[in-house]
Amino acid sequence: MTPHRAIALVFALHGAVAGSLATRIPWLQDHFELSPQMLGFVLLCQPIGAFIAMPTASRLSYRIGGRTATRLLIAVWCAMLAAPALAPTPAVLFGFFVLYGMAAGTSDVVMNAHGVALERQLGRSIIAGLHGMWSVGSLVAGGVGVAAAHYAVDARIHLSIMAAILLGAALAVGRGLHHDTASAQGPVPRRFALPTRAIVGIGLVGFCGTFAEGATANWAAVYMTKVTEAGPGTAAAAYTVFMLLTAGCRLVADRFVRRVGADTVVRLGGVLAIVGGVIVVFSRVPALSMVGFGFMGAGLAVVVPLVFLAASRAGDTPAEGVAGVATITYLSGLIAPAVTGWAAGTFSYPLAFALITLVVVGMTVFAGVLRPKGDERENVTAAT
Numbered sequence: 001m002t003p004h005r006a007i008a009l010v011f012a013l014h015g016a017v018a019g020s021l022a023t024r025i026p027w028l029q030d031h032f033e034l035s036p037q038m039l040g041f042v043l044l045c046q047p048i049g050a051f052i053a054m055p056t057a058s059r060l061s062y063r064i065g066g067r068t069a070t071r072l073l074i075a076v077w078c079a080m081l082a083a084p085a086l087a088p089t090p091a092v093l094f095g096f097f098v099l100y101g102m103a104a105g106t107s108d109v110v111m112n113a114h115g116v117a118l119e120r121q122l123g124r125s126i127i128a129g130l131h132g133m134w135s136v137g138s139l140v141a142g143g144v145g146v147a148a149a150h151y152a153v154d155a156r157i158h159l160s161i162m163a164a165i166l167l168g169a170a171l172a173v174g175r176g177l178h179h180d181t182a183s184a185q186g187p188v189p190r191r192f193a194l195p196t197r198a199i200v201g202i203g204l205v206g207f208c209g210t211f212a213e214g215a216t217a218n219w220a221a222v223y224m225t226k227v228t229e230a231g232p233g234t235a236a237a238a239y240t241v242f243m244l245l246t247a248g249c250r251l252v253a254d255r256f257v258r259r260v261g262a263d264t265v266v267r268l269g270g271v272l273a274i275v276g277g278v279i280v281v282f283s284r285v286p287a288l289s290m291v292g293f294g295f296m297g298a299g300l301a302v303v304v305p306l307v308f309l310a311a312s313r314a315g316d317t318p319a320e321g322v323a324g325v326a327t328i329t330y331l332s333g334l335i336a337p338a339v340t341g342w343a344a345g346t347f348s349y350p351l352a353f354a355l356i357t358l359v360v361v362g363m364t365v366f367a368g369v370l371r372p373k374g375d376e377r378e379n380v381t382a383a384t
Contacts, residue, residue, distance in 0.1 A: 006176030015137030023145025027155040047334040049101025057109035058319035071174035073107035081163040113319035116312040125257040131305040132250030199314040201369040203328035208363035209303030210332040215340040230286040242297035249301035262306040263371040270364030273299025277357030310370040
């Protein structure tokens with residue numbers, strides 16, 4: 001197995017864990033008899049755990065090596081999949097979600113840093129495609145979860161089986177990751193790597209992209225129901241279209257990044273997402289609104305991977321740069337659904353999506369911070 005294929009499968013496994021648990025959230029709510037408010041607090045524990053733990057990931061990667069850190073943390077992440085369903089009480093469920101989030105965030109940081117390191121070694125863009133594999137893994141595992149829920153399979157059984165399968169796959173795939181020696185030769189990362197001034201601008205672009213992506217993913221089906229009066233199946237299809245176009249565009253984006261650069265790709269994607277947002281805001285027809293959500297999925301697809309790539313160049317080490325930006329993007333993902341819900345409740349759903357569209361405008365305007373500096377740009381051009 002080539003190192004490129006191995007890290008691509010690591011991304012797919014990470015997405016598979018997220019997609020598996022997402023489909024069984026209703027089971028968790030019923031099993032633990034959680035009110036909507038309590039479920040919201042439970043789900044909030046995951047990004048809180050990630051937000052706390054991610055700044056330590058670069059230090060771990062330096063101490064034990066990026067390859068070992070990636071193998072270890074993706075295995076922990078896969079093993080944690082069954083923990084929420086196996087919690088004996090709601091109080092323990094809160095704690096498990098914090099730990100689940102810590103595993104999610106730290107594995108996210110080290111695998112992105114490892115992917116960036118391999119990209120530099122190969123001399124060509126691969127990071128968008130790696131995130132595309134994350135989306136593929138999430139969609140496939142989500143489909144399995146939907147089937148399990150449809151046939152009323154107990155989530156403790158379903159998630160335990162999936163955890164065992166994914167853990168075994170993670171242990172096997174990890175052997176194919178490339179050996180990185182650069183981390184041991186570089187500067188020692190800080191023990192707790194908060195974002196530095198050098199990557200704040202990059203982080204703000206990531207903040208906008210993550211805000212728009214997270215808010216749209218969480219509210220697309222509700223918007224279709226409330227504004228266009230779509231049925232449940234059509235409303236759910238809007239989310240599926242959004243995610244499918246996100247995955248598809250990530251899988252093919254690297255060839256465009258090689259030709260025109262990350263900043264141009266993000267700007268063009270931003271324009272497409274703005275067009276989609278305008279369609280969503282003004283359309284009251286389900287089919288047309290679905291087109292708008294599809295445009296938004298395609299336009300926002302590559303923002304996060306390219307932000308991580310730019311951050312890896314701006315940090316003292318790739319892992320530290322990725323950790324700093326990931327902290328900002330996870331904060332965005334933490335607040336986006338709540339802010340969108342507040343805007344929809346206070347004003348209206350179309351105005352809430354108008355706000356999301358304005359956030360995309362900001363992302364598009366400041367995409368220039370993703371442009372490689374000097375000789376880095378020359379290296380990218382030479383590699384194409």
